[in-house]
Amino acid sequence: MDVFKEIINLQKQLTNLEHQYWMDNVVFTFNWWVLLGIFIAPWLIWWKFVDKRRIREILLYGFIIMVLSSILDDFGVASLLWAYPYQLLQILDRLNAIDLTVLPIMYMLIYQYFPKWKSFLIAHILLASFSAFVAEPILVQMNIYMPLLWRFIYSFPIYVLIAVVVKWFTDKINKLSM
Numbered sequence: 001m002d003v004f005k006e007i008i009n010l011q012k013q014l015t016n017l018e019h020q021y022w023m024d025n026v027v028f029t030f031n032w033w034v035l036l037g038i039f040i041a042p043w044l045i046w047w048k049f050v051d052k053r054r055i056r057e058i059l060l061y062g063f064i065i066m067v068l069s070s071i072l073d074d075f076g077v078a079s080l081l082w083a084y085p086y087q088l089l090q091i092l093d094r095l096n097a098i099d100l101t102v103l104p105i106m107y108m109l110i111y112q113y114f115p116k117w118k119s120f121l122i123a124h125i126l127l128a129s130f131s132a133f134v135a136e137p138i139l140v141q142m143n144i145y146m147p148l149l150w151r152f153i154y155s156f157p158i159y160v161l162i163a164v165v166v167k168w169f170t171d172k173i174n175k176l177s178m
Contacts, residue, residue, distance in 0.1 A: 018090055019090050021090075022087070022090035025085075026085075026086050026090070027090075031143065032086060032088065034142070035086060035087070035144065036088060036097075038098075039100070039101050042101050042102060042105045043101060045105075046105045046108065046109070049109065049112075050108070050112065051112050057170065058108050058111060058112055059108075061107065061108055061111045061166055061167070062104040062105070062107065063104070064166045064169065064170065065103060065107045065108070065163075065166055066099060066103075066104045068166065069098070069099040069104070070094055070099045070100070073094035073095060073098075073099050074093065074094055077094060078093075079149075080148050081147070081148055081149050081150045082145065082146060082147045082148055082149075082150045083148060084144065084145060084146065085143050085144065085146055086142075086143065086144045106131075107124075107163055107166070110123045110127060110163070111167060111170070117167075120163070120167060121160075121164070124159070124160050124163040124164070125160060127159065127163075128155075128156050128157075128160045128163075131155065131156075131159050132152045132153065132159060133152055133156075136152050136155060137152065
């Protein structure tokens with residue numbers, strides 16, 4: 001029990017240090033405003049383009065993407081595979097602007113516009129290529145994302161695998177509800 005109390009004490013110290021860092025170096029900086037913009041703006045665009053007749057199915061797909069990307073992001077941060085020097089909220093270690101907005105919206109739009117497996121896979125391979133080899137390096141250059149024991153190439157198959165598994169699952173659920 002003494003070790004557990006020590007862990008709690010160290011967590012308190014870490015939380016205080018993270019809060020101070022966020023207040024002094026993150027909140028209201030240019031990168032913070034960028035993250036806020038990419039957290040809000042894509043949802044407004046998505047609402048304009050989403051097929052409202054299929055909104056339940058598309059949202060199911062998107063929410064599963066959100067959950068998986070958040071879990072994987074938490075795992076990566078906890079395992080010290082990567083870190084985020086800039087975050088919207090100090091209390092969360094993951095990059096919410098990406099996990100809860102950018103990825104699910106891009107995935108949902110592909111799911112909506114490319115319902116056939118072949119075109120869906122091609123679109124996601126292109127998206128995975130862009131995300132891993134263009135977007136991630138830009139986030140590194142902006143000091144928003146810091147790979148520690150991670151390489152961009154590792155992200156590519158994960159982006160594709162998530163899309164495929166979630167499409168398969170969502171399609172199965174949709175067939176059950178018909």
